[in-house]
Amino acid sequence: METTIEQLKQEVQQVLITNILPYWMNKMTDKENGGFYGRITGQETLVPKSEKGAILNARILWTFSSAYRLLHQPEYWEIATRAMREIIDRFYDKEFGGVYWSIDSNGCPLDTKKQIYAIGFAIYGLTEYYRATGDNEALEYAIRLFHDIEAHSFDHEKNGYCEALTREWNEMADMRLSAKDANERKSMNTHLHILEPYTNLFRIWKNEQLRKQLHNLVRLFIDEILDTNTKHLRLFFDDDWQSKHNIISYGHDIEASWLIHEAALVLNDKQLLTEVEPYVIDIAEAATEGFLPGGGMVYELYQDTSSIDADRHWWVQAETIVGYINLYQHFDDKLSLFRAVQCWEFIKAHLIDHENGEWHWSHRADGTTNKDDDKAGFWKCPYHNGRMCMEIIERFS
Template sequence: MQPVSRSASQPELTALFASVQQHFQEVIVPLWQGPGWNAELALPYEALDAEHSPLPPQRYRAMACARQLYVFSSLIGQVPAAEERSAQLFSSLQRHFHDAEHGGWFYSIDALGAPLDQRKDLYTHAFILFACAHYWDKVREPSVGHLLDTALEVIAQRFATGDGLYEACLERDWTSLQTGPLQNPLMHLAEAFLATLAARQDDAVQSMLVTLCTAMQQRFIDPHQGVLMEKPLGAVDNWYEPGHQFEWYFLLESSPLLRGSQLHGSLERAFAFTEQSGVDPHSGAVKAMLDLNGKARDATQRIWAQAEYLRALTLRPDAEAAVQRQLLALQQNFLHAGGWHECRDEQGQVSREDMPSTTPYHLATCYRGLADYLG
């Protein structure tokens, strides 16, 4: 007998997920096809207000462009004009943000399209690599493959520090800013390496990924609680974020290459502690920042952390009830007829009315994980 799929054995969860997916495709995506799109610059506005009007533009970030490229490339064949929008975003990434003099990509441009923050940060470059890997996997166009190769080369030659880790930020001309490595850009670099390996065989990228995870275990895992810190061990004023613990857990657990690594073992062992200290047992709300004792430094509830916890739960054993509970909490507490609530405060009150262009990426990756879970 064929095993029964989860979608057949869990009809309530399947119906709930269908409703959430419909909301994404019929409410959230059109926001960025219509009012959230600056047709003159061919870029998404940074954020929309609750009435779907763009916030007065101060800047446009390359990272936001790349995240939307991921979202629309993932929707090719599912949403009308997704392929056209992906091509526009890919073109804008090069036209607006590429540094023709020094290589790499600027962090941001101003409201008129002139370079603004011209530093080179790893977070931006990781998302460019991530988006291009997904886009190339869909369209297999030589220009996309070339940019993918260029991004990899820039990251390896400019950001790498020779110990498996990478500088978080450099000057425009690649001179040092003494930032050192930071957890969040390194996590998204690991995510980008995984996306590259999903799109093609690449021994060099595989080696860089394994070496990165080995270095993360050595430099970022607290030896007592086993959680992954935001700054290297020994740094002043360090903390950890449950949302990032869950995000790392999903990346490691879902990868046959990384599952069973030391870093995976650490995140596996720390999962229960992170849940107990970082997730409200009644509402399912994920706290933003904790100290090493599990005390909240910031109890803000952010939609991206909710999405990452939900996605991580899809890979936990016997988590069917928890997955359904968290998906319902996401729908009831953060999604609404006009879009979504970005943040709630410690008391659960909506604390941020705007909707950033970067958030649909988190929802898209979460829903992809749910789709895989339901089979």
């Protein structure tokens, strides 16, 4: 087992430093207008006038901050600092708080809505920058954004967080995160990506309100979001936590399993951890329904029609490895280590672009490589695959 882990660690570190990080440093840095370009197509065509998304920028900030914290290379600090300045100087709304959903290629506000998911990622990036550098400005803005979410998105009556609001924090009709999402008031995905940054913020800021809300988020996943019969996570809800739309997202299941566990560990609440850990195993095992030995993790199951989207997306494979590695590390599940290594072999064979750098969007169910969707863009970022590499490096260093 130690030999397997050591080889896996060496391989992912090599991919991180030679394939993933250089792509973003060399191809996505916008030297003309500042920050980072908004898009490179799946055919490796730069689109310099594309809008620049808050999620992309915040994920670049998190990735390079984490890389600098672990590997101490000055070029990673430079990219992380560039991203930090973009979040604070261009994406942060100095009048109303929060961050804009997007800016144009010149850095001016474009879509000014307050998508809570994006604010969560800004917190995630800023807190990681603080962990890496000790920069107090980054921590200050992360705390500001935490208070924005709590002041405007938290539902004090029925619990949980709404999806989106206008720039001025008023209600809006279309709260969808993306065109493929349901227009419901609450979602698993947004709660997962509030849990994630709140966990990182609590590592560095032991605030009592934050502790209470992070604990509450863990409970929400167990009490409201989890389907206790199937052990899958339900995806969309109305204000009263009534489940809408019968879709199973295998990637989100496996990702949530380890992020929920991480939150409980960081809270250091033994009672909560004792209650949560069986669910961590259950959720990851439920996700395994979508795992193809030697073939990676499929995308989604649409329960109403029993149809499956069997494409193997880059981010789902990355989270699959971390979820299984978490089961091996904390519960001595050797089968999960075997599955993680199988998934890594699939990634090396079908998703990593060994010629141009970075990873392709997906490997299609028909066996072809998806070069239609972005190589880098609004949703295609270095965070899932970069984080997978760094989780393995850090967990077994």
